[in-house]
Amino acid sequence: MISSKEIRHNLLEMYSKIEAIRNHDNLKTSKALESLKKELDQIRKNESDQIKKKLHNLVINLSSIREKEQCGIRKRLQGLSYNLSLIRNKEVDDCRRELQSLSVNLSLIRRKEFSFMKVFGLENNELVHSCVLAWLLDPLESHNLGSLFVERFLLKMGLKVDEFDFSKFHVEREISSDKSRLDIRIFDSNGKFQCIIENKIWSSEGNDQTKRLYSDFHGKSYERELFIFLTLNKKQPDDKHFVMMNYEQILQILAELWEVSVGDTRFLIKHYSNTLERLIMAEKFEGFSERTQLYYQYYKDTTEVNKAFIKDRELLLKTLEAAVKETKWWDENVWKLQRGGGDIDLWKDSWRLNKDEGLYIQLYMYTESPGFAIRIWGEPSAFATKLMPIFKKLIDKKYPGKMAAGLIKRFTSGVSRFLEKEIIFSLTEKTQLKKMLENLDNIIELFDETMIKSINELKQNK
Numbered sequence: 001m002i003s004s005k006e007i008r009h010n011l012l013e014m015y016s017k018i019e020a021i022r023n024h025d026n027l028k029t030s031k032a033l034e035s036l037k038k039e040l041d042q043i044r045k046n047e048s049d050q051i052k053k054k055l056h057n058l059v060i061n062l063s064s065i066r067e068k069e070q071c072g073i074r075k076r077l078q079g080l081s082y083n084l085s086l087i088r089n090k091e092v093d094d095c096r097r098e099l100q101s102l103s104v105n106l107s108l109i110r111r112k113e114f115s116f117m118k119v120f121g122l123e124n125n126e127l128v129h130s131c132v133l134a135w136l137l138d139p140l141e142s143h144n145l146g147s148l149f150v151e152r153f154l155l156k157m158g159l160k161v162d163e164f165d166f167s168k169f170h171v172e173r174e175i176s177s178d179k180s181r182l183d184i185r186i187f188d189s190n191g192k193f194q195c196i197i198e199n200k201i202w203s204s205e206g207n208d209q210t211k212r213l214y215s216d217f218h219g220k221s222y223e224r225e226l227f228i229f230l231t232l233n234k235k236q237p238d239d240k241h242f243v244m245m246n247y248e249q250i251l252q253i254l255a256e257l258w259e260v261s262v263g264d265t266r267f268l269i270k271h272y273s274n275t276l277e278r279l280i281m282a283e284k285f286e287g288f289s290e291r292t293q294l295y296y297q298y299y300k301d302t303t304e305v306n307k308a309f310i311k312d313r314e315l316l317l318k319t320l321e322a323a324v325k326e327t328k329w330w331d332e333n334v335w336k337l338q339r340g341g342g343d344i345d346l347w348k349d350s351w352r353l354n355k356d357e358g359l360y361i362q363l364y365m366y367t368e369s370p371g372f373a374i375r376i377w378g379e380p381s382a383f384a385t386k387l388m389p390i391f392k393k394l395i396d397k398k399y400p401g402k403m404a405a406g407l408i409k410r411f412t413s414g415v416s417r418f419l420e421k422e423i424i425f426s427l428t429e430k431t432q433l434k435k436m437l438e439n440l441d442n443i444i445e446l447f448d449e450t451m452i453k454s455i456n457e458l459k460q461n462k
Contacts, residue, residue, distance in 0.1 A: 130174075150166065164188070180213045210238050323437055351451050
């Protein structure tokens with residue numbers, strides 16, 4: 001039988017063995033865990049390095065893609081900008097060519113419309129028209145057309161021209177009688193024919209004028225008589241013995257004779273025809289004129305150009321307004337300024353007679369040519385008429401003889417504009433504002449005191 005001491009010893013020995021085994025296993029486990037941890041750390045490190053490399057490669061790839069895209073966008077934008085500039089240049093070139101063509105066409109029309117009668121202001125003068133017609137109707141005159149004009153003239157009236165001996169024809173003008181005075185008379189020296197012509201451009205027939213003419217010149221021992229009422233507006237004569245003829249028929253004769261005329265006669269016929277065309281077109285519509293056709297043809301181009309002008313003018317006036325307010329004499333408590341579509345008005349209370357009447361300086365931009373005008377105005381016109389002699393007297397006293405450089409005097413009855421200074425500039429120069437301000441300074445310096453004195457003197461005269 002085993003004693004308890006042996007049993008305890010055996011148990012202790014067994015426990016020691018178990019502890020030794022446990023410690024050994026723990027050591028193996030710890031080493032295994034440590035080895036596993038190292039492996040995991042290595043794996044984690046390797047994976048982290050791979051992820052970093054992948055992320056780095058991804059960043060590089062994204063940067064490369066971004067640069068390529070930016071380069072592509074840049075190239076596309078440059079190409080788009082270039083194409084837009086080509087389109088813009090082409091549009092500008094097309095517009096320039098169209099406007100040049102328009103200018104050429106207008107100059108051709110002006111050349112066609114030009115006549116010496118228009119230049120001398122004689123288009124509506126009945127006496128001048130009568131002179132031209134009398135010259136053409138006379139077979140013996142210097143036009144070298146012989147009887148061609150008078151033949152066609154009488155043919156228009158339904159007469160048979162082979163019945164006449166045109167070598168015997170004579171023409172006279174402005175012949176007075178008891179009750180009337182004729183404009184043109186054609187007659188032959190054999191006493192066989194006379195033609196009385198009453199010529200009207202815009203005026204209407206006088207009181208019983210054709211009746212008085214018929215009474216005075218009918219029955220003068222001529223075998224045959226013709227009384228013609230030549231008119232531009234196709235109004236019928238009061239006297240039934242007169243036959244109406246219109247200037248369109250005269251124009252038709254001139255068109256036929258222009259082909260066979262030469263030298264000065266050809267020149268005069270062309271100019272007279274141009275005059276009649278304008279006068280007749282003023283009376284009736286027979287189709288759109290060449291200018292109207294050009295208007296429709298170039299409407300888009302001229303509209304775009306006009307918009308550009310309006311924009312530039314508005315910007316120039318806006319800039320000029322700001323520049324005026326920066327001048328040394330500007331005081332917002334003294335000066336008033338108003339900017340309109342094409343001008344700027346400046347005034348002071350001391351230039352005003354009352355709220356409705358007074359003087360002001362206007363800065364006006366021309367539309368027909370590059371330039372400005374600085375004007376001294378008086379409004380309304382009734383006020384200007386009263387102030388004008390006072391202002392003129394003061395100006396003549398202060399500046400006797402020649403007026404200050406370049407100023408235009410306009411002291412005419414009923415004219416609201418007293419003085420004007422023109423400032424012409426080139427479209428390419430950059431000194432327009434400087435020129436305007438320098439001249440404005442000069443005008444104010446010269447005439448501020450005179451404007452105030454003239455207003456005060458007018459107040460005293462009331």
